[in-house]
Amino acid sequence: MNKITQLNSKWIKASILGTVWASSEIVLGSFLHNLRIPFSGNILTAIGIVILISANYKWDEKGLFWRAGLICALMKTMSPSAVIFGPMIAIFSEALLLEFSVRILGRTVAGFVLGSVLAMSWNLFQKIFNYIIFYGYNIVEVYKNLMIYAEKQLGLTFDAVWTPILILLAVYALFGASSALVGIRTGRKLKKQSALPVSVFKGEANNIDFGRKKGTFPYSGLWLLLDVVLLIGALFSINRIPFAIWVAMVIIIAAMWAYRYKRALRQLVRPKFWIFFVLITLVTAFVFTKLSSDTKTITDALLIGVEMNLRAIVLIMGFAVLGTELYNPKIREYFAKSYFKQLPLALELSVESLPVMIANTPDLKTVFKNPLLFVQQIMGFADYRLQQLSSPDSTAKIIIITGAVGSGKTSCLKELLGALQKKNIPVTGFYSERLIENGETTGYDLVNVSTKEKVEFLRTAKEPSSKGVGKYAINTSAFEWGEILLQGADHQLVVLDEIGKLENRGEGWSGSLEELIRKRNNHLILSFRKDLLNELLRKFGLADARVFDVDSQSSAEVCAAILNIFYPDLSSAKC
Numbered sequence: 001m002n003k004i005t006q007l008n009s010k011w012i013k014a015s016i017l018g019t020v021w022a023s024s025e026i027v028l029g030s031f032l033h034n035l036r037i038p039f040s041g042n043i044l045t046a047i048g049i050v051i052l053i054s055a056n057y058k059w060d061e062k063g064l065f066w067r068a069g070l071i072c073a074l075m076k077t078m079s080p081s082a083v084i085f086g087p088m089i090a091i092f093s094e095a096l097l098l099e100f101s102v103r104i105l106g107r108t109v110a111g112f113v114l115g116s117v118l119a120m121s122w123n124l125f126q127k128i129f130n131y132i133i134f135y136g137y138n139i140v141e142v143y144k145n146l147m148i149y150a151e152k153q154l155g156l157t158f159d160a161v162w163t164p165i166l167i168l169l170a171v172y173a174l175f176g177a178s179s180a181l182v183g184i185r186t187g188r189k190l191k192k193q194s195a196l197p198v199s200v201f202k203g204e205a206n207n208i209d210f211g212r213k214k215g216t217f218p219y220s221g222l223w224l225l226l227d228v229v230l231l232i233g234a235l236f237s238i239n240r241i242p243f244a245i246w247v248a249m250v251i252i253i254a255a256m257w258a259y260r261y262k263r264a265l266r267q268l269v270r271p272k273f274w275i276f277f278v279l280i281t282l283v284t285a286f287v288f289t290k291l292s293s294d295t296k297t298i299t300d301a302l303l304i305g306v307e308m309n310l311r312a313i314v315l316i317m318g319f320a321v322l323g324t325e326l327y328n329p330k331i332r333e334y335f336a337k338s339y340f341k342q343l344p345l346a347l348e349l350s351v352e353s354l355p356v357m358i359a360n361t362p363d364l365k366t367v368f369k370n371p372l373l374f375v376q377q378i379m380g381f382a383d384y385r386l387q388q389l390s391s392p393d394s395t396a397k398i399i400i401i402t403g404a405v406g407s408g409k410t411s412c413l414k415e416l417l418g419a420l421q422k423k424n425i426p427v428t429g430f431y432s433e434r435l436i437e438n439g440e441t442t443g444y445d446l447v448n449v450s451t452k453e454k455v456e457f458l459r460t461a462k463e464p465s466s467k468g469v470g471k472y473a474i475n476t477s478a479f480e481w482g483e484i485l486l487q488g489a490d491h492q493l494v495v496l497d498e499i500g501k502l503e504n505r506g507e508g509w510s511g512s513l514e515e516l517i518r519k520r521n522n523h524l525i526l527s528f529r530k531d532l533l534n535e536l537l538r539k540f541g542l543a544d545a546r547v548f549d550v551d552s553q554s555s556a557e558v559c560a561a562i563l564n565i566f567y568p569d570l571s572s573a574k575c
Contacts, residue, residue, distance in 0.1 A: 015346040018071025046179035053183030057191045069095020094119035113180040120176025134312040219328035231318035264320040281305030398524045403550035409527045412555040429495035486512045493523045500529040
């Protein structure tokens with residue numbers, strides 16, 4: 001927990017709040033997008049506004065909004081989506097606008113409402129700006145001529161060009177103000193009520209693949225520089241070189257990016273993109289041949305539509321490849337030494353908290369049915385998480401040693417126990433000792449870590465049994481012996497070895513382990529089978545546990561690291 005001591009309370013709270021916001025974007029966003037609900041981005045913005053304003057009634061530090069927005073925006077870099085800049089910019093801008101309003105008008109109704117209106121309205125301005133960036137000024141000409149055409153056909157007496165935008169802006173502003181009022185009302189109620197008890201929080205999270213595998217992509221500073229040059233060059237050369245040469249250049253650049261950055265193709269392989277491609281081309285051809293004052297031939301008009309779409313392809317792929325290269329660990333290390341040196345640590349905490357936060361985020365139906373309960377629940381967990389992070393020494397620590405069968409998990413435990421007991425540190429629990437005859441494993445005994453008392457546990461079975469473990473029969477009396485031993489543990493370090501198949505199906509030491517985790521008044525060192533690690537972590541809600549793999553680290557390294565976690569003054573002790 002050394003990273004916690006390096007963070008001030010404001011960044012810890014921002015980390016938690018940003019994670020709450022990110023979890024709502026992930027869980028509720030998937031519902032909205034899968035159901036094809038219109039204005040899903042605005043609904044997610046409204047939920048984010050409610051969360052931020054509600055939280056401000058409990059945590060009123062200045063600068064909390066923009067920090068939380070920055071954390072949430074950076075969490076988008078773990079998304080498998082090829083396009084991340086748009087959502088990142090939107091989230092951070094919304095947080096900045098809300099922060100700006102509260103700084104000017106204070107933590108008042110007016111401050112929250114104005115900030116929410118600005119944050120919600122930003123979505124509209126960003127969409128308009130994106131269209132202009134992607135398709136160039138020609139898209140403005142297309143829109144303007146279509147509106148003038150509609151004005152003439154409908155016999156309108158007012159300027160129809162700006163009317164749709166103003167109507168949308170009014171709708172966005174009204175939605176933003178309503179979100180602020182919901183957040184204010186929820187925050188006031190939340191301030192009067194106590195948080196939900198910790199027992200309601202689920203530790204189990206869905207198996208989420210964020211789409212990036214660390215260490216598998218060959219990051220390169222030269223490629224980053226080349227990507228920037230290619231992107232700027234492709235855009236700058238539009239209308240400055242012959243069209244055929246420009247198209248050939250775009251195709252070559254796109255092919256290079258597609259070869260190196262597989263994720264850059266994700267947007268382009270979607271049918272929706274190519275349907276839009278055809279529509280843009282056809283509408284552009286219609287406008288510039290029939291409606292524009294500067295009429296063109298059908299060929300020239302079609303080429304303008306193709307140019308607009310190729311420009312969009314360059315930008316979509318370009319942002320995707322830049323986002324990939326900017327994830328370079330060296331770049332993150334640079335920022336770790338800058339003004340934002342606390343940001344990487346706060347982001348690391350957010351990544352650790354995200355799976356459990358996602359597990360505690362209800363579905364969309366529950367949110368709409370009882371928004372107060374939703375905010376109360378996630379803020380209750382936020383309070384609990386803050387208490388954990390702010391007082392790490394008073395929170396029970398859970399360490400897991402994992403590895404393949406026969407990899408040395410028990411040997412590592414025994415070395416660690418030897419180092420602890422030399423310093424007269426109280427330890428209880430047991431480890432399993434393998435029995436070998438003629439080079440074959442014939443069973444296991446349980447060994448009391450403090451008294452070295454042994455109890456028969458597993459023996460090779462004559463016939464397979466559903467109540468056994470693999471080829472071994474179980475001595476059920478060993479469970480009674482172990483449970484008595486574990487029940488007496490109080491405010492000390494507890495060791496449980498070889499948690500595996502039995503516990504995964506709710507048998508064996510499952511009940512005792514759940515009780516130890518629930519009480520949180522003992523430090524735990526657990527040994528998990530590697531092939532069951534993820535299942536056991538989810539089953540027992542151990543998202544915060546520290547995991548050490550003896551397959552990739554030596555016993556001495558694991559031992560020293562664990563000693564440093566529990567007792568830093570013993571970090572130099574030999575295992």
